Amino acid sequence: MATTEHSTHQPAALSLYLLTFGMLMFLTLLTIFAGFQNFGMWSTPIALGIAAVKAALVVVIFMHGYSSSPLTWIIILASMFFLTIMLGLMLSDYMSRGWAM
C-alpha cells in the first residue's frame, strides 16, 4: 500500500509567527512595566497572569498546539494539572497551619 499522503500538518503562515513574536515582546514590556508599579498583593498574580498568557502563546503557536491531537492536549493539560496539585496542596498546607519558623 503506497502511503503517499504526507502529514496533514500544514506549515503556519510566516506572519503568524512574526505576530506571535511581536505579542511576546509586548507582553515582556508589559510585565516589566507592571513590575515597577506597586499593586500590593496583586503584583505576583498580575506577573504570573502575563507569564501564563505568554506561555499559552508559545504552546499554541510556536509549539503547534493549534494542530496537536486531542491525546497530546491531554498530556499538555495533565502537566498543568499535576503542577497545580503540587503547588496548590503544598501551599494550602503551609498557609493553613501557621507553623512557627
Added chain:
Amino acid sequence: MSAIKETVQDHGQHHHKDLAHHFDTLEQQHDANTLGMWAFLLTEVLFFGGLFAAYTIYRYKYSAMFEEASNHLDIKLGATNTVILILSSLTMALAVRCSQTGNSLWTGRWLLITIAFGLMFLGVKYFEWKHDYHIHLMPGKDWSGKDWWHWQYAKKAKDMEKEAHSKGSAEHSFPDRKDVLADNDPSLGVRGIQESQQARLFFLLYFCMTSLHALHMLVGFVLIGIIAYFAYQGAYSPDYYSPVENIGLYWHFVDIVWIFLFPLLYLLGAHMGH
C-alpha cells in the same frame, strides 16, 4: 513536493522510506512522536516544578526579604535575556517551518541561528553570575552577611533622608550604623541574621533555578547541533520532520521556563525602586 522514494518492505507492501514499520501512516507516526515528546516535557514540568514549589513556599513565608533580595538582580540583563530567548524561540519556530516546507538549507541555518542566540543568552548570564559572585550573593562560604548589613544600612539611611525631606527639613542626619540598628528594634541583631538567611535562601533558589535552566540550554545546543547536521544532509522533508519538531518543542519549553523565571526572580522588588 519532491519525489517520494518508496522501498519494498518485508510484507511486500510499499512503504514511504521514512515510515517506520509499526505505523500505518506518516500522520500517525508524527502524532505519536509529538505525543512522546510532550510526555517527556510533562516530566520536565514537574522536574522544574520542584524548584518552583520550594520558591513558592519560601516566597510566601519570607516575602519581604525576597522582594529586597530580588532588588540585587539586574533587571536590564534579565530583560535582555528574555528578549534574546524569545528571539531564539522565533528562529526555532522558523526552522521547524522550513522543515515543513522542505527547505533543508534554511532549516539548518535557522537551527544554527537559534544556537547563536542561545549562546548570547548564556554569555549575558556568565557576566551576570560573575557580577553576582563578586558582590557576594553566592550562598555558601562567600556569602557575606556583613555586606548584606551594609546594604540594609544604606537603605535605612535613604529612608531617613526621604522622611526628612517630606517633613520639609533641609538637613537630615546620617546616623551611625549602630544608631540605625538600635533605633529600629532592640532585637535587630537576631532579626538581622534571620533576614540575611532569608535573603540567602532567595539567592540559593536564584542560582539553582537559573543554572538548571542553563543546563537545559547546554543540552539543547548539542541536540540542535545534531539535528542541524542531519538537516544539512537533507534527512528531513515535509513528510518527515518530527526530529526538528521535537527539538523545537524542547527549546520552546526552555523558553517558557524562562518566561516564568524572569518576573519571579527579577521583578519582585522593582516597585521599591532602589
